[in-house]
Amino acid sequence: MKYVDEFRDGRVAAAVARRIHEEVRTGRIYHIMEFCGGHTHAIARYGLPDLLPASIRLVHGPGCPVCVLPIGRIDMAIAAARDAGVILCTYADVMRVPASRRESLLTVKAAGADIVMVYSVQDALAVARGNPRREVVFFAIGFETTTPPTAAAILEAQRCGLENFSVVCNHVLTPSAIQSLLDSSEVRRLGRVQIDGFIGPSHVSTVIGSRPHEFFAEEYEKPVVIAGFEPLDVLQAVWMLVQQINEGRAEVENQFRRAVTRDGNAKAQALVGEVFELARTFEWRGLGDVPYSALRIQERYARFDAERRFGLEHSPVPDHKGCECGAVLRGVKQPEECRLFGSACVPDNPLGSCMVSSEGACAAHYAYGRYRRKAASGRMAAGGP
């Protein structure tokens, strides 16, 4: 497969891995956070840690849009579908995120609510066109990558006079999340999370460019290497970060030059600017309320804002007792350090959001089983399975 196989070539991987092994310094541990769930998934799926020296510790970040959705937002979606009687359109993963009262959009759908799984906001527009007498709500999630398509859909709905279409906006911003992490007491004061550098967002950076990350490099002295989602991209980014760390540099480097420029996609940014504005605050699972970390629909497009249109309210709901999604999202804990992981919380029956999406750290760990061989050898040593 053109433009894909080249980035999954085992021989090139072995060569890059050799360079990394040569580059790491004895006695030094390198803590590298991969921000995006796409990176987390690639690392687990291709078995990347097998190629890396033990001194490289990959720390999972909060860049999985399904994972950072707080329970209260899912409750809001359920309220729209069940109580407001709308047709609710959303992505498959969102449907499985646990909400309050042991519900999810999937269980509410089974009980009769009109919930439609879509692949894109364009599918939701088609549902609205096909059901002119019903209200159709798109439950929009995602970082900067999926925001421009939502903006384009709202503009299209306005242009076509599609009165029955509206959006619950859960679009969140990557730089705010990174800053919130770096400002957290766990990183700054307690030193519980060590981050020596970031594998920077991939698709997000195609939209926002590499410039917004310069702040972290300069202000927090953390190197950032923007990397694609292919396994060779991630491997090369690790190599570049190790070099920066060894040389004491903290710069933004762009490994994903085939898609990312310094200024990003101006047209997409203009679309977003036209339709959205910064929300004063937004609740993230794991990070709590983060100021200016999300977008809301501007007043002049208020009729496409489902929250205003149906009077939907967000009320914060605590996570399941024992669920460590918050700590996992902040890089404080590895998935297998959660006592629910793999026992009460599994992909078929997730208790926390990180076990839902394939980009979630817990789901990736579970499905690709990196923890299991280790756990199994431990049990064997202790007297068999």
Place this chain on the structure above:
Amino acid sequence: MSARVRRHARALDLRHGRVDMTHGSGGRATTQLVEEVFLGAFDNEWLRAMDDQARCDLPAGRLVIATDTHVVSPLFFPGGDIGALSVHGTINDVAMSGATPLYLTAGFIIEEGFALADLKRIADSMAQAAQSAQVAVVAGDTKVVERGKADGLFIATTGIGVVDPALAIHANRAQPHDCILISGSVGDHGVAIMSEREHLSFDARILSDTAALHGLVADMVRAVPDIHCLRDPTRGGLATALNEIADLSGVGMRIRERDIPVRSEVRAACEFLGLDPLYIANEGKLIAICPAKRAPALLQVMRAHPLGSQAAIIGEVVADPFRFVEMETAFGGSRMVDWLAGDPLPRIC
């Protein structure tokens, strides 16, 4: 049929007509539907007798029975339709014991308003699939439900076959050092359905692999009677079928990503849709597990058959109390291959 007294004033309008509730009433309209759509297609001595049951002769051996229901959406897809699928799916379940499938029964649940032309097309497709598999559809049933109570058409089939009692092909017989073989490329059926649903088009059209595998199986057991396991990796794909066998046999498995055949257009579609071909349904592929020293002979006979020309040895069975299926990735790492979680592609068969 020609000798029968004509009971129906007018023939069914098989071009523009639709199924209505009277076609499920059990009265004349039901008989007319059965005669003009199903009997016409499946014509054989058992159906012609119009009894409530079929009396069949069986050759020597052990009876093998399997049943399968089909709810695929859309009903017509590239490379097949629900009719052919309902024949192939059940024949394959029977054949995975090493048996020769002989007879099929079919139950139809039809939604009011279903186009008679589509029903005829599906019945004809079933008949053709059964005929080329040399299996007779000997009994059937038709029910009609109100509009909105079923999505067009559901078909349940049961297959009956006979197996040589000397064969012992079971999902619990995989043993350490056995070789794991696959009969061809994985993921074709699921991706064909998904492309149709999502209106995706690729340079080369992806066709479902739906096919009856008992001919291939017959060649295989003739050459290597000591095959330990056979399974057709349908829903849940190769990954789930291997986990089922590992679990039932109490063994682990090690497979190699680079040896698993996947069509490049299927890989491209999976990339595009965020799917893993290992978890995508197949309807014309089988997994075989046999002693390592017999594997080259088995591979050769599989490759000699048109439905096994892309067959490959993809890994080995290992002793593992944890029953893990692990894969060496083409990238150079290793990872667990777990059971399918959730349902990425509902209504696939």
